[in-house]
Amino acid sequence: MRRVSALIALLALLCSPVPALAQSGSLDQSPTAVVKRYVGLDKKGARMDAMSFETLVPYIDWKEEPLWGRIVVIQDVTVPEDYRKWEVVNQLEVVIPVTFTVFGSVYLEAAAFVPEAITEEVRFRVKAVRGKWRIVEPVIPPHIGLKRMIDLVREAEVKETDAEKHGILAALGETLRKVKP
Numbered sequence: 001m002r003r004v005s006a007l008i009a010l011l012a013l014l015c016s017p018v019p020a021l022a023q024s025g026s027l028d029q030s031p032t033a034v035v036k037r038y039v040g041l042d043k044k045g046a047r048m049d050a051m052s053f054e055t056l057v058p059y060i061d062w063k064e065e066p067l068w069g070r071i072v073v074i075q076d077v078t079v080p081e082d083y084r085k086w087e088v089v090n091q092l093e094v095v096i097p098v099t100f101t102v103f104g105s106v107y108l109e110a111a112a113f114v115p116e117a118i119t120e121e122v123r124f125r126v127k128a129v130r131g132k133w134r135i136v137e138p139v140i141p142p143h144i145g146l147k148r149m150i151d152l153v154r155e156a157e158v159k160e161t162d163a164e165k166h167g168i169l170a171a172l173g174e175t176l177r178k179v180k181p
Contacts, residue, residue, distance in 0.1 A: 025058055025059065025132035025134060026132060026133070027132065029133070030081070031094050031096065032080070032081055034059045034126060034134065034135060035059075035079050035098060035126060035135060037059055038056060038059040038124075038135055039079060041055055041059075042056075042143050043145045045144050045145075045149075045152055048142060059134065059135055060135050060136075061127070061129050061135065062136075065139075066139065068142060069107060070105045070106060070107050070108060070141055071105065071106045071141060071144055071149065072100070072102055072104075072105050072140075073102070073106060073113070073144060073146055073176070073179070074101060074103065074143050074144065075101040075102070075103055075145075075181050077098060077099070077100050078098065078099040079098050080096065087123075092127060093125070093126070093127045094125075094126050095123050095124065096123070096124050097122075097123050097124075099120070099121050100119070102117065102119070103115065103117060103146055103181075104116045104117070104179070105141075106172070106176075111168045111169060111172050112172065112175075113175045113176055113179075115179070122138065122140055123138075124137075125137045125138075146176065150177060153169055153176060156169050157169035157170055157173060
């Protein structure tokens with residue numbers, strides 16, 4: 001009898017409308033939820049390959065990523081919850097200023113890190129698209145956390161069979177490991 005009661009309680013909990021279980025991008029949620037999820041996944045490197053790009057589709061209104069020549073390496077990202085810091089265009093469109101603490105950029109063609117410690121503000125335009133919040137612009141280069149960038153370089157280094165390219169990747173990894181937060 002106890003198991004049946006516990007099962008019924010669990011089913012009632014799962015079937016009841018709970019904000020945490022709300023569909024991603026739901027207009028019932030704050031548009032910051034979409035922006036936070038997007039920049040969080042980007043920081044983890046989700047835009048670096050086609051398979052993981054699919055995890056971003058529920059948050060954006062573009063179908064494919066451009067080819068990027070650089071990756072912005074970041075320490076942190078801040079998305080303001082306070083709507084007074086946003087530009088409210090109308091009930092179905094807002095512009096949310098997101099602040100990135102940047103270490104610098106990795107230029108892919110040269111496999112080189114160029115340090116540039118700055119604070120970058122990106123203004124994400126979020127609109128109701130087909131009944132859900134979506135980021136419509138801008139499409140910016142990947143903004144990846146330092147630790148994840150080091151891991152991506154290490155992974156590329158391990159897979160690289162050409163000795164010269166392997167050495168270049170090893171040097172890039174060493175440079176990134178010397179970056180101080």
